[in-house]
Amino acid sequence: MALEARIQNTAALFPDAVKGINLIYKAAHSAGVPGNTLELVHLRASQINGCSACVDSGARNARKAGETEERLFAVAAWRETPYFTDAERAALALAESATRLADRSDPVPDEVWDEAARHFGEKELAALVLWIATTNFFNRLNATTRQPAPQHWG
Template sequence: MTNPVSVVPGALKAVYALSQSVQATGVPGPVLELVHLRASQINGCGFCVDYGVKSAKKSGETDERLHGVAAWREMPYFTDAERAALALSESMTRLADRADAVPGDVWEAAAKHYDEQELAALVLWIATTNFYNRVNATTRQQAGSQTW
Protein backbone atom coordinates (compact mmCIF):
# COMPACT_ATOMS: atom_id res chain seq x y z
CA MET A 1 0.00 0.00 0.00
CA THR A 2 0.94 3.61 -0.22
CA ASN A 3 2.86 4.69 2.85
CA PRO A 4 0.29 5.56 5.55
CA VAL A 5 1.98 8.87 6.39
CA SER A 6 1.13 10.08 2.92
CA VAL A 7 -2.45 8.78 3.11
CA VAL A 8 -3.55 10.23 6.46
CA PRO A 9 -3.95 14.02 6.18
CA GLY A 10 -1.37 15.86 8.29
CA ALA A 11 0.56 12.75 9.36
CA LEU A 12 3.70 13.44 7.35
CA LYS A 13 3.75 17.06 8.45
CA ALA A 14 3.43 16.04 12.12
CA VAL A 15 6.20 13.43 11.99
CA TYR A 16 8.44 15.81 10.04
CA ALA A 17 7.86 18.55 12.64
CA LEU A 18 8.90 16.17 15.42
CA SER A 19 12.04 15.23 13.48
CA GLN A 20 12.94 18.90 12.96
CA SER A 21 12.46 19.61 16.67
CA VAL A 22 14.81 16.79 17.60
CA GLN A 23 17.43 17.88 15.07
CA ALA A 24 17.41 21.40 16.53
CA THR A 25 18.46 20.25 20.03
CA GLY A 26 22.17 20.04 19.43
CA VAL A 27 22.58 16.28 19.33
CA PRO A 28 25.26 15.77 16.70
CA GLY A 29 23.87 14.72 13.33
CA PRO A 30 26.14 11.68 13.09
CA VAL A 31 24.77 10.37 16.38
CA LEU A 32 21.19 10.67 15.11
CA GLU A 33 22.19 8.90 11.89
CA LEU A 34 23.88 6.05 13.78
CA VAL A 35 21.04 5.37 16.22
CA HIS A 36 18.53 5.48 13.37
CA LEU A 37 20.54 2.94 11.42
CA ARG A 38 20.99 0.63 14.41
CA ALA A 39 17.30 0.57 15.32
CA SER A 40 16.39 0.01 11.67
CA GLN A 41 18.83 -2.91 11.45
CA ILE A 42 17.36 -4.52 14.56
CA ASN A 43 13.81 -4.11 13.24
CA GLY A 44 14.73 -5.43 9.79
CA CYS A 45 13.34 -2.39 8.02
CA GLY A 46 15.06 -2.51 4.64
CA PHE A 47 13.58 0.81 3.58
CA CYS A 48 14.92 2.58 6.68
CA VAL A 49 18.34 0.90 6.54
CA ASP A 50 18.71 1.94 2.90
CA TYR A 51 17.46 5.46 3.57
CA GLY A 52 19.59 5.76 6.71
CA VAL A 53 22.80 4.71 4.99
CA LYS A 54 22.18 7.09 2.09
CA SER A 55 21.36 9.96 4.44
CA ALA A 56 24.45 9.30 6.56
CA LYS A 57 26.67 9.13 3.46
CA LYS A 58 25.30 12.48 2.26
CA SER A 59 26.25 13.89 5.67
CA GLY A 60 29.81 12.64 5.26
CA GLU A 61 29.67 9.40 7.23
CA THR A 62 32.35 6.84 6.35
CA ASP A 63 31.80 3.35 5.00
CA GLU A 64 33.78 1.86 7.90
CA ARG A 65 31.49 3.39 10.50
CA LEU A 66 28.32 2.54 8.60
CA HIS A 67 29.40 -1.08 8.16
CA GLY A 68 30.48 -1.14 11.80
CA VAL A 69 27.13 -0.13 13.24
CA ALA A 70 25.85 -3.71 13.20
CA ALA A 71 28.77 -4.76 15.42
CA TRP A 72 29.52 -1.45 17.11
CA ARG A 73 30.72 -3.01 20.37
CA GLU A 74 33.62 -4.70 18.57
CA MET A 75 34.50 -1.82 16.26
CA PRO A 76 37.05 0.92 17.05
CA TYR A 77 35.26 3.60 15.05
CA PHE A 78 32.90 5.06 17.65
CA THR A 79 33.30 7.53 20.50
CA ASP A 80 32.09 6.75 24.01
CA ALA A 81 29.17 9.15 23.46
CA GLU A 82 28.20 7.38 20.24
CA ARG A 83 28.46 4.00 21.96
CA ALA A 84 26.17 5.22 24.74
CA ALA A 85 23.63 6.40 22.16
CA LEU A 86 23.85 3.11 20.24
CA ALA A 87 23.29 1.13 23.45
CA LEU A 88 20.25 3.30 24.23
CA SER A 89 18.94 2.72 20.72
CA GLU A 90 19.28 -1.03 21.10
CA SER A 91 17.58 -1.08 24.49
CA MET A 92 14.70 1.13 23.39
CA THR A 93 14.21 -0.96 20.26
CA ARG A 94 14.30 -4.29 22.10
CA LEU A 95 11.96 -3.39 24.94
CA ALA A 96 10.66 -6.93 25.42
CA ASP A 97 14.10 -8.56 25.66
CA ARG A 98 14.50 -7.89 29.38
CA ALA A 99 12.47 -7.00 32.44
CA ASP A 100 14.11 -3.59 32.69
CA ALA A 101 13.46 -2.11 29.24
CA VAL A 102 16.40 0.28 29.47
CA PRO A 103 18.87 -0.95 32.10
CA GLY A 104 20.21 1.63 34.52
CA ASP A 105 23.77 1.34 33.27
CA VAL A 106 22.65 2.05 29.70
CA TRP A 107 20.67 5.10 30.82
CA GLU A 108 23.50 6.36 33.04
CA ALA A 109 26.04 6.03 30.22
CA ALA A 110 23.82 8.07 27.92
CA ALA A 111 23.16 10.67 30.63
CA LYS A 112 26.92 11.00 31.14
CA HIS A 113 27.34 12.21 27.56
CA TYR A 114 24.09 14.06 26.85
CA ASP A 115 22.28 16.72 28.86
CA GLU A 116 18.57 16.39 29.60
CA GLN A 117 17.39 18.06 26.39
CA GLU A 118 19.77 16.00 24.26
CA LEU A 119 18.78 12.81 26.04
CA ALA A 120 15.11 13.66 25.51
CA ALA A 121 15.89 14.27 21.84
CA LEU A 122 17.60 10.89 21.55
CA VAL A 123 14.61 9.15 23.15
CA LEU A 124 12.22 10.88 20.75
CA TRP A 125 14.48 10.20 17.74
CA ILE A 126 14.81 6.50 18.55
CA ALA A 127 11.07 6.23 19.19
CA THR A 128 10.38 7.98 15.88
CA THR A 129 12.75 5.63 14.09
CA ASN A 130 10.90 2.67 15.58
CA PHE A 131 7.65 4.26 14.38
CA TYR A 132 9.02 4.56 10.85
CA ASN A 133 10.38 1.01 10.97
CA ARG A 134 7.02 -0.42 11.95
CA VAL A 135 5.07 1.57 9.38
CA ASN A 136 7.47 0.80 6.55
CA ALA A 137 7.97 -2.89 7.37
CA THR A 138 4.25 -3.46 7.91
CA THR A 139 3.32 -1.90 4.58
CA ARG A 140 6.31 -3.46 2.82
CA GLN A 141 7.86 -0.26 1.60
CA GLN A 142 10.70 -1.15 -0.75
CA ALA A 143 14.26 -0.06 -0.14
CA GLY A 144 15.23 2.62 -2.61
CA SER A 145 11.69 3.93 -3.02
CA GLN A 146 10.39 6.98 -1.26
CA THR A 147 6.62 7.05 -1.18
CA TRP A 148 6.11 9.94 1.19
Protein backbone atom coordinates (compact mmCIF):
# COMPACT_ATOMS: atom_id res chain seq x y z
CA MET A 1 0.00 0.00 0.00
CA ALA A 2 1.44 3.35 -1.02
CA LEU A 3 1.45 6.02 1.64
CA GLU A 4 0.24 9.51 0.86
CA ALA A 5 2.57 12.47 1.13
CA ARG A 6 2.12 14.46 4.31
CA ILE A 7 3.26 17.72 2.69
CA GLN A 8 3.76 18.41 -0.98
CA ASN A 9 7.33 19.55 -1.78
CA THR A 10 8.54 20.81 1.58
CA ALA A 11 11.44 22.81 0.18
CA ALA A 12 9.23 24.68 -2.27
CA LEU A 13 7.22 26.12 0.63
CA PHE A 14 10.31 28.17 1.45
CA PRO A 15 11.58 29.95 -1.69
CA ASP A 16 14.66 31.27 0.13
CA ALA A 17 15.58 27.70 1.05
CA VAL A 18 15.33 26.67 -2.59
CA LYS A 19 17.78 29.44 -3.51
CA GLY A 20 20.23 28.13 -0.91
CA ILE A 21 19.77 24.54 -2.03
CA ASN A 22 20.46 25.55 -5.63
CA LEU A 23 23.70 27.26 -4.52
CA ILE A 24 24.78 24.11 -2.67
CA TYR A 25 23.96 22.00 -5.74
CA LYS A 26 25.99 24.33 -7.96
CA ALA A 27 28.96 24.34 -5.56
CA ALA A 28 29.05 20.55 -5.23
CA HIS A 29 28.87 20.09 -8.99
CA SER A 30 31.55 22.67 -9.79
CA ALA A 31 34.50 21.14 -7.94
CA GLY A 32 35.60 18.68 -10.60
CA VAL A 33 34.04 15.45 -9.32
CA PRO A 34 32.64 13.61 -12.34
CA GLY A 35 28.89 14.09 -12.58
CA ASN A 36 28.22 10.38 -12.82
CA THR A 37 30.17 9.81 -9.59
CA LEU A 38 27.98 12.37 -7.81
CA GLU A 39 24.89 10.64 -9.19
CA LEU A 40 26.10 7.23 -7.98
CA VAL A 41 26.81 8.65 -4.51
CA HIS A 42 23.36 10.23 -4.42
CA LEU A 43 21.73 6.98 -5.49
CA ARG A 44 23.60 4.88 -2.92
CA ALA A 45 22.84 7.18 0.03
CA SER A 46 19.21 7.35 -1.05
CA GLN A 47 19.02 3.54 -1.23
CA ILE A 48 20.39 3.28 2.31
CA ASN A 49 17.87 5.83 3.59
CA GLY A 50 14.95 4.29 1.72
CA CYS A 51 14.02 7.52 -0.03
CA SER A 52 11.96 6.34 -2.98
CA ALA A 53 11.74 9.79 -4.59
CA CYS A 54 15.52 10.23 -4.49
CA VAL A 55 16.25 6.67 -5.62
CA ASP A 56 13.98 7.28 -8.60
CA SER A 57 15.43 10.68 -9.45
CA GLY A 58 18.97 9.47 -8.76
CA ALA A 59 18.68 6.55 -11.17
CA ARG A 60 17.03 8.70 -13.83
CA ASN A 61 19.63 11.48 -13.52
CA ALA A 62 22.45 8.93 -13.62
CA ARG A 63 21.02 7.48 -16.84
CA LYS A 64 20.89 11.00 -18.31
CA ALA A 65 24.55 11.39 -17.29
CA GLY A 66 25.39 8.29 -19.32
CA GLU A 67 25.20 5.53 -16.72
CA THR A 68 24.36 2.05 -17.96
CA GLU A 69 21.54 -0.08 -16.61
CA GLU A 70 24.11 -2.68 -15.59
CA ARG A 71 25.94 -0.25 -13.29
CA LEU A 72 22.74 1.26 -11.90
CA PHE A 73 21.35 -2.15 -11.01
CA ALA A 74 24.61 -2.95 -9.20
CA VAL A 75 25.00 0.20 -7.08
CA ALA A 76 23.57 -1.47 -3.97
CA ALA A 77 26.12 -4.29 -4.37
CA TRP A 78 29.02 -2.20 -5.67
CA ARG A 79 31.61 -4.10 -3.60
CA GLU A 80 30.74 -7.40 -5.26
CA THR A 81 30.73 -6.21 -8.88
CA PRO A 82 33.48 -5.32 -11.34
CA TYR A 83 31.62 -2.33 -12.79
CA PHE A 84 33.05 0.55 -10.78
CA THR A 85 36.42 2.30 -10.85
CA ASP A 86 38.58 2.58 -7.75
CA ALA A 87 37.65 6.27 -7.47
CA GLU A 88 33.93 5.48 -7.68
CA ARG A 89 34.35 2.74 -5.06
CA ALA A 90 36.09 5.21 -2.75
CA ALA A 91 33.27 7.73 -3.24
CA LEU A 92 30.61 5.07 -2.61
CA ALA A 93 32.37 3.90 0.57
CA LEU A 94 32.55 7.50 1.77
CA ALA A 95 28.85 7.96 0.99
CA GLU A 96 27.92 4.84 2.94
CA SER A 97 30.00 5.81 5.97
CA ALA A 98 28.78 9.41 6.02
CA THR A 99 25.18 8.22 5.65
CA ARG A 100 25.37 5.57 8.38
CA LEU A 101 26.83 7.80 11.08
CA ALA A 102 25.27 5.92 14.00
CA ASP A 103 26.44 2.47 12.89
CA ARG A 104 29.92 2.72 14.45
CA SER A 105 31.88 4.74 16.96
CA ASP A 106 34.15 6.11 14.20
CA PRO A 107 31.57 6.86 11.48
CA VAL A 108 34.09 7.62 8.73
CA PRO A 109 37.18 5.55 9.50
CA ASP A 110 40.60 6.73 8.35
CA GLU A 111 40.84 3.93 5.78
CA VAL A 112 37.62 5.13 4.08
CA TRP A 113 38.72 8.77 4.15
CA ASP A 114 42.29 7.99 3.07
CA GLU A 115 41.12 5.90 0.13
CA ALA A 116 38.85 8.73 -1.02
CA ALA A 117 41.76 11.17 -0.59
CA ARG A 118 43.89 8.98 -2.89
CA HIS A 119 41.45 9.66 -5.71
CA PHE A 120 40.11 13.14 -5.00
CA GLY A 121 41.77 16.43 -4.10
CA GLU A 122 40.72 18.54 -1.13
CA LYS A 123 38.15 20.57 -3.08
CA GLU A 124 36.70 17.43 -4.65
CA LEU A 125 36.51 15.72 -1.24
CA ALA A 126 34.73 18.77 0.16
CA ALA A 127 32.29 18.63 -2.76
CA LEU A 128 31.65 14.91 -2.16
CA VAL A 129 30.99 15.52 1.54
CA LEU A 130 28.72 18.46 0.68
CA TRP A 131 26.84 16.35 -1.87
CA ILE A 132 26.46 13.40 0.52
CA ALA A 133 25.15 15.76 3.21
CA THR A 134 22.75 17.37 0.73
CA THR A 135 21.49 13.96 -0.37
CA ASN A 136 20.92 12.96 3.25
CA PHE A 137 19.12 16.28 3.80
CA PHE A 138 16.71 15.55 0.94
CA ASN A 139 16.32 11.92 2.02
CA ARG A 140 15.25 13.04 5.48
CA LEU A 141 12.82 15.65 4.15
CA ASN A 142 11.28 13.16 1.74
CA ALA A 143 11.13 10.20 4.14
CA THR A 144 9.62 12.31 6.93
CA THR A 145 6.95 13.76 4.66
CA ARG A 146 6.46 10.48 2.74
CA GLN A 147 7.28 11.84 -0.68
CA PRO A 148 6.61 9.04 -3.16
CA ALA A 149 8.55 8.26 -6.27
CA PRO A 150 6.59 9.62 -9.20
CA GLN A 151 4.60 7.19 -11.30
CA HIS A 152 6.02 6.76 -14.77
CA TRP A 153 3.90 5.15 -17.41
CA GLY A 154 5.00 3.63 -20.66
